Amino acid sequence: MDKNTIKKYSGTLNSEVKSKSGIIESIRQKAVTELELIDFPDKKNEEWKYTNIKPLITADYNFFSGTGINAKDIDKFIIPGMNADIAVFINGIFRNDYSKISNGKTNGVLIDSLKTNYDDKKELISKHFGLNTDLKNNIFTTVNTALTNDGILISIPDNYELTKHLYILNIIDSSIANTYVNTRNIIITGKKSSSTIIMQTVFNGRNKGFINEVNEMYAGEDSKINLFKIQTDKNTGSEISLTSVEQDGNSVFNSVTISWGGAFIRNNLNSILKGEGSECHLYGLYICNDDRLVDNHSFVDHFSPNANSNELYKGIIADKSTGVFNGKVLVRKDAQKTNAYQSNKNILLSDTAIIYSKPQLEIFADNVKCSHGAATGQINEEELFYIRSRGISEKEAKSILLTGFASEIIEQIKDDSLKLFLQNSLEEKLREIS
Amino acid sequence: MLKIKNLRAGIEGKEILKGINLDVKVGEVHAIMGPNGSGKSTLSSVLAGRDTFEVYEGEITYNGKNLFEFSPEDRAREGIFLAFQYPVEIPGVSNTNFMKTAINEIRKYKGLEPLSSVEFLKMLKEKAALVELDKEMTSRYVNVGFSGGEKKRNEIFQLAMLNPLLSILDETDSGLDIDALKIVADGVNKLKSKENSFIVITHYQRLLNYIIPDFVHVLNEGRIIKSGDRKLALELEEKGYDWIKNNEGIKV
Numbered sequence: 201m202d203k204n205t206i207k208k209y210s211g212t213l214n215s216e217v218k219s220k221s222g223i224i225e226s227i228r229q230k231a232v233t234e235l236e237l238i239d240f241p242d243k244k245n246e247e248w249k250y251t252n253i254k255p256l257i258t259a260d261y262n263f264f265s266g267t268g269i270n271a272k273d274i275d276k277f278i279i280p281g282m283n284a285d286i287a288v289f290i291n292g293i294f295r296n297d298y299s300k301i302s303n304g305k306t307n308g309v310l311i312d313s314l315k316t317n318y319d320d321k322k323e324l325i326s327k328h329f330g331l332n333t334d335l336k337n338n339i340f341t342t343v344n345t346a347l348t349n350d351g352i353l354i355s356i357p358d359n360y361e362l363t364k365h366l367y368i369l370n371i372i373d374s375s376i377a378n379t380y381v382n383t384r385n386i387i388i389t390g391k392k393s394s395s396t397i398i399m400q401t402v403f404n405g406r407n408k409g410f411i412n413e414v415n416e417m418y419a420g421e422d423s424k425i426n427l428f429k430i431q432t433d434k435n436t437g438s439e440i441s442l443t444s445v446e447q448d449g450n451s452v453f454n455s456v457t458i459s460w461g462g463a464f465i466r467n468n469l470n471s472i473l474k475g476e477g478s479e480c481h482l483y484g485l486y487i488c489n490d491d492r493l494v495d496n497h498s499f500v501d502h503f504s505p506n507a508n509s510n511e512l513y514k515g516i517i518a519d520k521s522t523g524v525f526n527g528k529v530l531v532r533k534d535a536q537k538t539n540a541y542q543s544n545k546n547i548l549l550s551d552t553a554i555i556y557s558k559p560q561l562e563i564f565a566d567n568v569k570c571s572h573g574a575a576t577g578q579i580n581e582e583e584l585f586y587i588r589s590r591g592i593s594e595k596e597a598k599s600i601l602l603t604g605f606a607s608e609i610i611e612q613i614k615d616d617s618l619k620l621f622l623q624n625s626l627e628e629k630l631r632e633i634s
Numbered sequence: 635m636l637k638i639k640n641l642r643a644g645i646e647g648k649e650i651l652k653g654i655n656l657d658v659k660v661g662e663v664h665a666i667m668g669p670n671g672s673g674k675s676t677l678s679s680v681l682a683g684r685d686t687f688e689v690y691e692g693e694i695t696y697n698g699k700n701l702f703e704f705s706p707e708d709r710a711r712e713g714i715f716l717a718f719q720y721p722v723e724i725p726g727v728s729n730t731n732f733m734k735t736a737i738n739e740i741r742k743y744k745g746l747e748p749l750s751s752v753e754f755l756k757m758l759k760e761k762a763a764l765v766e767l768d769k770e771m772t773s774r775y776v777n778v779g780f781s782g783g784e785k786k787r788n789e790i791f792q793l794a795m796l797n798p799l800l801s802i803l804d805e806t807d808s809g810l811d812i813d814a815l816k817i818v819a820d821g822v823n824k825l826k827s828k829e830n831s832f833i834v835i836t837h838y839q840r841l842l843n844y845i846i847p848d849f850v851h852v853l854n855e856g857r858i859i860k861s862g863d864r865k866l867a868l869e870l871e872e873k874g875y876d877w878i879k880n881n882e883g884i885k886v
Binding site: 581582583585586587588589590591592593594596597600601603604605606607608 | 682683684685686705706707709710711715716718721722724725726727732733735736737739740743775792796
C-alpha cells in the first residue's frame with residue numbers, strides 16, 4: 201500500500217463510483233492533493249512513536265476485494281439477542297440483502313448507505329463531511345477520504361428517540377486476497393434526540409485484512425448518543441479508526457470501546473465539546489496478548505464553559521504484547537467551570553508486556569476542575585492469596601481478579617444482550633491469557 | 635487434627651516464630667493470645683499457606699498429612715479456613731459469585747457435582763442469616779465499601795458457607811463494637827460442632843467471653859510461653875501481658 205496505489209485507486213473510484221453533482225469526486229480529489237504533502241508516519245512521529253505501522257502498510261492489498269461470504273454465513277458474525285436494527289457491510293460495501301433496518305426512511309429518520317445518497321443528500325453530506333477530520337496530520341484519515349466509497353449515513357431528527365439500537369457490522373473478508381477496507385460513517389443527531397449505536401468489526405479469511413474507518417458524528421443540542429465500539433473478533437486483522445464527535449450544548453456522548461480482538465488496533469477518538477454544558481464519558485477496555493497491539497489515542501477538546509468530560513481506560517497486557525494509551529484533554533481559554541477527569545489503569549501480566557501510558561492535560565482557563573492519572577501494576581498478590589485461601593485455584597483466582605478489573609468498563613454497556621456477549625467473550629479471552 | 639512441632643518461621647530471613655508446638659484435636663477450641671508483634675498473624679499466615687512467609691524448621695501435620703505439601707487452595711479444599719484480620723476488597727466480583735466459585739471448586743476437589751443454583755441460593759440465605767448479613771450485601775462486590783464490622787461478618791459468612799474442619803480466626807474481634815462482636819461470636823458458636831475445630835487468635839480476652847475456648851495459649855516473641863484453660867485468659871486480662879512475660883517459663 202503506497203501513495204501511488206491510493207491515488208490510482210481514488211481515480212478508479214472517481215470513474216466508477218460517481219455522484220452526479222461531483223460532490224464526492226471533489227472530496228476525494230482534495231484528499232489526494234493533501235496526500236502529496238504528507239507521508240506515512242514512522243517512529244519519529246510523536247503520535248505514532250510506539251505503534252509501528254510498517255508491517256501494515258508494506259503489505260499489498262486488494263482495494264476491490266470480492267467476498268466468499270453468503271447468506272448462510274452471516275448469522276455467525278452477528279451478536280445475538282439485541283433489540284437492534286442491523287446494517288451489514290462486507291468489505292466496506294453496504295449489503296441491503298443482509299441488513300434489517302425497520303425505520304430507515306420514515307418520520308424524517310435516515311439510516312442508509314452513504315453511497316446511494318451522494319446526490320439525494322448532497323446538502324447534508326457537504327455540510328458535515330470532513331468538518332472535524334484533519335487531512336494534514338493524520339494520513340489514514342486522508343487516505344480514507346481519498347478512497348471515500350461507502351459507509352452509513354444517519355440523520356436523526358429533532359426530538360426523536362431511536363427506540364431500537366442501531367448495530368453496524370463491518371465484516372472484513374480476506375478469504376480471496378489481502379484486503380483493504382475503507383469505510384466512512386456520518387452520523388448526525390438532532391436536538392433532544394437519543395440514539396444508541398453499536399459498531400462491530402469482524403474479520404474473515406486467511407489473508408491480511410485491514411480496515412481504515414472514519415466516523416464523523418454530530419450531536420445536536422440536548423441530544424444523547426451512546427456509542428459502543430466492539431473490537432473483539434478472534435481472527436487476526438488490523439483496524440485503524442478515527443471517531444470524531446462534535447457536541448452542541450448540553451449534549452451527552454457516552455462511548456465504550458472494547459478491544460481484545462484482531463492483531464493491530466489503533467483508535468483515535470476525539471470529543472469536541474463545542475456547546476456549553478455538553479458532556480462526554482469515554483470508557484475503554486483493551487486486552488492484548490501474544491504480540492498484538494492496541495493503541496487508544498483520545499482527545500477531549502473543551503471549547504465552552506460548564507462542560508464535563510470523564511474518561512477511564514483500562515488495559516490488561518500479557519505475553520509480548522503492547523498497549524498504548526495517549527489521552528489528551530485540552531481546556532481552552534473560554535472553557536471556564538470545566539470538569540475534566542481522566543484515568544488510565546493497566547495490569548501487566550508478564551515481564552515482556554509493555555504499556556505506554558501518556559495522560560496529557562493542557563489548561564488555558566483559570567476556573568476549572570481537572571485531574572488525570574495513570575496507574576500500572578501487576579496482579580495484587582494479597583488479593584490473589586485471599587481468593588486462593590477460599591479453595592479457588594491460582595489460575596481461576598487470576599481470572600476472577602481480571603474479570604473484576606474489567607467489569608467496571610463492561611458495566612457501562614447499557615444493553616443486556618451485548619453485555620452478556622462481552623462477558624462470555626471476556627471469559628474466553630482471559631482463559632486464553634491467564 | 636492439627637499438630638505443630640517445633641515450627642520456626644519468618645519473613646525475609648527474619649525469624650518470627652521460634653519453635654511453636656501445638657496440638658489441636660477434633661472438636662476443640664484453642665485461643666492464642668499475645669501482645670502485638672508476638673507472631674500471632676505469622677502463625678495464621680503459615681497455616682493458610684501465604685508464601686511470603688518462610689518455614690525454616692519444624693513440621694505441621696493436618697489429619698496426618700504434611701500441610702506444607704498443600705497449596706493455599708488445597709488447604710482450603712482439605713478443610714482449613716482463615717478468617718483474615720484485614721479482609722481484602724475485590725472490586726467487580728460479587729460475594730455470591732465468589733462463594734459459588736469457591737464452593738464448586740472445593741466440591742470438584744472432593745469429586746462432587748457442582749451445587750445447583752437452587753441449592754446454592756438456599757444455603758446462601760441460611761448462612762447469611764446466621765451472621766445477619768442482609769441480602770443486599772451478598773450481591774455486592776466482595777468487601778468493597780463494607781465497614782470494618784461488615785468485613786468481619788463477611789468472613790464468618792464465608793466460613794459458614796465453606797463449612798471447614800479447622801477454622802483460624804485471626805483477630806476477628808479487632809475493630810468490632812460490642813454488637814458486631816456478639817453477632818460474629820454467635821455465628822461461630824452456631825457453627826461449632828464435635829466435628830470441627832477452631833483456633834481463635836486475639837489480643838484481648840473480650841471475644842473469649844462469647845467464644846469459650848477449651849485451651850488458651852500465650853504467645854510471646856515467637857514462643858508459646860504459657861498454656862492453660864479459660865482462666866488463663868481472665869488472669870491475663872486482669873494482670874496484663876507483662877505479668878506473664880515476667881514469669882516466663884512457669885508452666886501451669
